[in-house]
Amino acid sequence: MNVSRETSKRLQAYLELLKNWSAKINLVAPATIEDAWERHIEDSLQLLDLRPSPGPIWTDLGTGGGLPGLVIAMALPSQETETVLVESDQRKAAFLRHVIRTLEIQQTRVIAERIEVISGLGASTLTARALAPLPKLMTYVERHLGPSGTALLPKGRNWREEVAAAQLSWQFELTAHPSKTQPEAAVLEIRDIHAR
Numbered sequence: 001m002n003v004s005r006e007t008s009k010r011l012q013a014y015l016e017l018l019k020n021w022s023a024k025i026n027l028v029a030p031a032t033i034e035d036a037w038e039r040h041i042e043d044s045l046q047l048l049d050l051r052p053s054p055g056p057i058w059t060d061l062g063t064g065g066g067l068p069g070l071v072i073a074m075a076l077p078s079q080e081t082e083t084v085l086v087e088s089d090q091r092k093a094a095f096l097r098h099v100i101r102t103l104e105i106q107q108t109r110v111i112a113e114r115i116e117v118i119s120g121l122g123a124s125t126l127t128a129r130a131l132a133p134l135p136k137l138m139t140y141v142e143r144h145l146g147p148s149g150t151a152l153l154p155k156g157r158n159w160r161e162e163v164a165a166a167q168l169s170w171q172f173e174l175t176a177h178p179s180k181t182q183p184e185a186a187v188l189e190i191r192d193i194h195a196r
């Protein structure tokens with residue numbers, strides 16, 4: 001996805017903060033820091049291209065150091081959508097809030113609690129990267145996705161096995177999009193979820 005020059009500058013500033021704080025807390029795998037634009041920024045931005053239509057709430061579960069939720073919040077057209085980041089690790093949540101304040105990211109808030117205990121967020125779009133295998137992730141998605149919402153879930157090369165395992169307990173509509181940044185990986189677009 002192409003972003004404006006202003007957004008690109010903010011994303012670079014975010015990467016600087018990510019690198020600085022990574023010296024103290026484990027925000028992303030150290031080996032990925034040098035290649036962070038492709039491994040993290042482009043990997044996150046590809047989700048925006050898959051967003052079905054603008055909606056009021058974009059929720060990112062298990063945001064960690066900001067991926068993909070904070071990148072989405074910086075790149076979304078302003079004002080139309082609130083971004084809600086859920087991250088239970090208090091130090092990571094403090095980092096997310098620091099970035100939001102420092103880069104003046106609008107319409108974005110952090111919930112520093114566990115996904116399982118907070119009330120359903122009714123997300124119009126829901127993302128979660130590297131949070132849990134799909135069968136477990138589906139319980140989180142079902143809790144926080146609104147009735148007509150869409151989940152966009154980046155998954156590694158074993159995504160077909162994860163889908164088969166999840167289908168034992170869940171019915172859902174699925175479109176698998178090839179990842180633009182990782183060979184054999186996919187972004188799973190999931191909606192209309194029902195427990196079997």
Ligand SMILES: C[S@@+](CC[C@H](N)C(=O)[O-])C[C@H]1O[C@@H](n2cnc3c(N)ncnc32)[C@H](O)[C@@H]1O
Pocket residue numbers: 027028061062063064065066067068086087088089092113114115116128129130131
């Ligand atoms: C492997 S990291 C991935 C972080 C980020 N999404 C990424 O792709 O770089 C998983 C994150 O989810 C958070 N997490 C795991 N289980 C959680 C839960 N039940 N509620 C809230 N956050 C959770 C962890 O603290 C961690 O930061």
